[in-house]
Structure formats: C-alpha cells, structure tokens
Amino acid sequence: MPYSPAHKAQSRERILTAAIDLFCRYGFDQISVTQVMKQANMTHGAFYAHFKSKSALYGEAIKQGAVNSLWSKEQHKITRIEHFMTLIDAYLSMGHVNQLGAPCPLACLVTDVAHRNPAVRNSYQATFQAMLKGMSKQLSTLGFANPNALAQHIITSLVGTVSIARTLDKELQQSLLDNSRKELYQRLIPNQSRD
Amino acid sequence: MPYSPAHKAQSRERILTAAIDLFCRYGFDQISVTQVMKQANMTHGAFYAHFKSKSALYGEAIKQGAVNSLWSKEQHKITRIEHFMTLIDAYLSMGHVNQLGAPCPLACLVTDVAHRNPAVRNSYQATFQAMLKGMSKQLSTLGFANPNALAQHIITSLVGTVSIARTLDKELQQSLLDNSRKELYQRLIPNQSRD
DNA sequence: GTCTATATGATGATAGAC
DNA sequence: GTCTATCATCATATAGAC
Structure with missing residues (x-):
C-alpha cells in the first residue's frame, strides 16, 4: 500500500510550501505548475490529484503561508x-x-x-x-x-x-x-x- | 504623407496611456500586447514599431503613469x-x-x-x-x-x-x-x- | 507606420499506464 | 497517487504586403 492517506497529506503540504515560497519570490503568474511540482519533488501531472486548478492552489497557499509566518x-x-x-x-x-x-x-x-x-x-x-x-x-x-x-x-x-x-x-x-x-x-x- | 513624426509620437502616447491603465487595473502579466494595442486602437503587429518588447513598454508606462498622476x-x-x-x-x-x-x-x-x-x-x-x-x-x-x-x-x-x-x-x-x-x-x- | 499572417514557445489541464 | 505523453490555447515576437 504505497499511497496512504498520510502520504497524500504530506504531498499536499509539500506542494503548498513550495507554492507559497515561489509565488512570494517570483509572483503567481511567473511561476508554472511544473515549477511548483518540481520544487515539491513531483511531476506536474500529479498536481491535479491535489488541487482543481492553479488558481485553487493560490488561495490555499496563502492560508498555508499565513500559518507558517x-x-x-x-x-x-x-x-x-x-x-x-x-x-x-x-x-x-x-x-x-x-x-x-x-x-x-x-x-x-x-x-x-x-x-x-x-x-x-x-x-x-x-x-x-x-x-x-x-x-x-x-x-x-x-x-x-x-x-x-x-x-x-x-x-x-x-x-x-x-x-x-x-x-x-x-x-x-x-x-x-x-x-x-x-x-x-x-x-x-x-x-x-x-x- | 500619412505617417508624420507627430503621428508616430501620438500613437506612442496612446499605447502608453492604454498600457498603464490596463496594467494598473489587471496586472502586467494578465494583459497581452494585443489588449494594449486594441485599447490604443491599433493591431498588435504595430506595437513593435514603438517598443522593443512588452517589458520595455512596462518601464515607459510607469514613467508615463507618474506624469499623469x-x-x-x-x-x-x-x-x-x-x-x-x-x-x-x-x-x-x-x-x-x-x-x-x-x-x-x-x-x-x-x-x-x-x-x-x-x-x-x-x-x-x-x-x-x-x-x-x-x-x-x-x-x-x-x-x-x-x-x-x-x-x-x-x-x-x-x-x-x-x-x-x-x-x-x-x-x-x-x-x-x-x-x-x-x-x-x-x-x-x-x-x-x-x- | 500599420496591417495580416505566421513562427515559436510555454502554459494549464487531461488521458491513460503503472 | 504519481508518472509520461499529449492536447488545446494563448502568448511574444517576426515577416512581408501596403
């Protein structure tokens, strides 16, 4: 059972952490989904198992960034x-x-x-x-x-x-x-x- | 002589005015050269007779915006x-x-x-x-x-x-x-x- | 100088194998 | 759940006619 719910949650958090870091550093439009996923150590196809769209990620990443501030x-x-x-x-x-x-x-x-x-x-x-x-x-x-x-x-x-x-x-x-x-x-x- | 230097200067200013307006309202990355030129009443091909690139326009538009503020x-x-x-x-x-x-x-x-x-x-x-x-x-x-x-x-x-x-x-x-x-x-x- | 048409590249998002 | 491969779209920028 390689993909436990805990593993998924962990992947999701890696994506969020990478996203807020990159968005803050370079701006939302200048960062691609591929770049976010690369920093989170995944490929871009896996992204859509966690978020509906890049825009949906934006809102979640802001919340995550606030928590980590x-x-x-x-x-x-x-x-x-x-x-x-x-x-x-x-x-x-x-x-x-x-x-x-x-x-x-x-x-x-x-x-x-x-x-x-x-x-x-x-x-x-x-x-x-x-x-x-x-x-x-x-x-x-x-x-x-x-x-x-x-x-x-x-x-x-x-x-x-x-x-x-x-x-x-x-x-x-x-x-x-x-x-x-x-x-x-x-x-x-x-x-x-x-x- | 349809294209006098004065006409060119006028076109350039129309582009700059349209650009700063749209950039301020929607953000630089969310506005295309085509949209800027449309608001300036030209087609996008004409853009490059006035500016080297979209990025070059950005700097000039900021200056123009400051003057008009x-x-x-x-x-x-x-x-x-x-x-x-x-x-x-x-x-x-x-x-x-x-x-x-x-x-x-x-x-x-x-x-x-x-x-x-x-x-x-x-x-x-x-x-x-x-x-x-x-x-x-x-x-x-x-x-x-x-x-x-x-x-x-x-x-x-x-x-x-x-x-x-x-x-x-x-x-x-x-x-x-x-x-x-x-x-x-x-x-x-x-x-x-x-x- | 401005137009239309096009080359070129990158992006968001999906499909299907594992 | 994650991968690779691909689609469709839209962007910047250029070429060539007028």
Whole structure:
C-alpha cells in the first residue's frame, strides 16, 4: 500500500510550501505548475490529484503561508511591548525584505491578489483579518486605546514599507526600513527615543 | 504623407496611456500586447514599431503613469497644509481605490515590479524618488522638521493602505481608508481633531 | 507606420499506464 | 497517487504586403 492517506497529506503540504515560497519570490503568474511540482519533488501531472486548478492552489497557499509566518508563530509569546517591537524589527529587517525566513503573504502578494477571483481574495482577506484581530488583541492587552485602529495603521505601514522596499536598491531599502521603524517606535513608545 | 513624426509620437502616447491603465487595473502579466494595442486602437503587429518588447513598454508606462498622476499635477499648487491634506484625502478615497481617475503606479504595481528586470525596477524607483523628493520639498516649505523621513512615512502608509484596500471588500476598504486618514491627520496636524 | 499572417514557445489541464 | 505523453490555447515576437 504505497499511497496512504498520510502520504497524500504530506504531498499536499509539500506542494503548498513550495507554492507559497515561489509565488512570494517570483509572483503567481511567473511561476508554472511544473515549477511548483518540481520544487515539491513531483511531476506536474500529479498536481491535479491535489488541487482543481492553479488558481485553487493560490488561495490555499496563502492560508498555508499565513500559518507558517513569523507573526503567526510568535505573537502568542508577547507579554510586553518590547516583545511586540522585536517582531516589528524582524518584519522591517533586510532579511525579511530579501525573503530569507518565512515570507509574509500579505506583503508579497498585495498588488497581485487584487486582480484575482473571489476565492483568492477571500483567502487574502481572511489572512489580513486574522493578523488584524491578533495584533489588536495584543495591543489591547498591552494597554493601548483603540487597538483595532492602531493595528490597522501598523499593518498598512509594515506592508507598505516592505513591499515598496522590495522594488528599491539596497541603500534606499535600508533608509525606508530605518525610517518606518522609527515612526512606529515613536507612535508606540513615544517616551523612549530609541534610534 | 500619412505617417508624420507627430503621428508616430501620438500613437506612442496612446499605447502608453492604454498600457498603464490596463496594467494598473489587471496586472502586467494578465494583459497581452494585443489588449494594449486594441485599447490604443491599433493591431498588435504595430506595437513593435514603438517598443522593443512588452517589458520595455512596462518601464515607459510607469514613467508615463507618474506624469499623469494626480500628485504630479497638483503638488505645485500646495501653499497650505490644508491643500496637502486634500491630496491625502483624494489618495485615500474609495474612488482612487476603485481606479476611477488617474491611477498611482506606485500603489498599483508595487508587488509586481519587485519581480521584474532592472530597467523596470529603475523606472519604479525613479518614480518613487520623484514623489519622495516632491513631497519632502512641500513638507519643508510647510515648516515640518525631517521632511524627507516624514515623506517616506506618508508614502509607505498611503501605498500600503490603498494596495491592501484593493484586496478587501467594500466595508473593510472604507474602514482602512478612514483609519489611515485619521492617523495621518493626527501625525500632521495633531492640534486639530478633524474626523 | 500599420496591417495580416505566421513562427515559436510555454502554459494549464487531461488521458491513460503503472 | 504519481508518472509520461499529449492536447488545446494563448502568448511574444517576426515577416512581408501596403
């Protein structure tokens, strides 16, 4: 019995992991099903035993990417504002801009998702709302007023900064990251002037 | 003499206008040369008398889009902070999110440009720097300290907000826009509490 | 310069063997 | 479930007539 249900689930996850990695790095339209399957160590014909279409994969890959993201894994450990700022720092790092660790689907795919079908957009929106809700809760626990509005501001700033930075040369990237970090520190802990 | 140099220049501009409109609305990869030329009232064979490749068109279209943008046309009229805020309001409007007037190439193409060749990226970066420089100068004239850093913060917030909003449903769009507007008002004119 | 026609290549998706 | 082989489609780009 070479093909157990567990094996299928494992294959599916390999496909999803490969997909979100490649989509984030090169863009959805520039990656073929063949490339995804190659990175997942299968041939392209096997793809359709797991997903109805490439587009269907897109929505699932976004969800998977959200689960694997740094924020998703680390947010529950936050107990003090310093922890929170550490995650901000990680988000606004050169490593994140240059796609080293786990990518943030929100920042990688913004522009692209806007042109996709409702299923894909719903996945993105759900991911956004999950991040918003989680961050809002953290900020509330940390004692901030209007946590939801503040979280929205932080997320739009983070995503805007990182996605723009990825279009620029190294020097401007660093300038953008440094500056957004300072602005958010100022907004969140105005007393300390940590540069 | 049916094909004067003026006629050629006019055709070229029609192509560029059609291109930036379609790229912003549907994304670069989802628009074919044929579609661009159709909107420019020509057939696709004529394209290559104006541009070396579709990719070459991309870079030029970004520049053209920047020239036609609202910010580019209105920024020189700014004399008071209220004028400045009016442009912020226009940027953070539902009309802009839903691509009515002239689109902002910065917000439409962020994610996409990051995966393109150096020529395209340079066009985008030049557009970004032009907007940054212009806004910085305005903020300086209006009396703000650190105008360049402030302009960077404003632009990343604007682009992040609008590009994310385009992936969401109407209700969340409005929430995002309202909130970012309030945050920027608070940052720029903290005395007034204009909601 | 613009047209029609075509070469060439890659993609998403399916069929059938194992 | 995964493989190889193939279909059908559509894309970019070129050739040649006007």
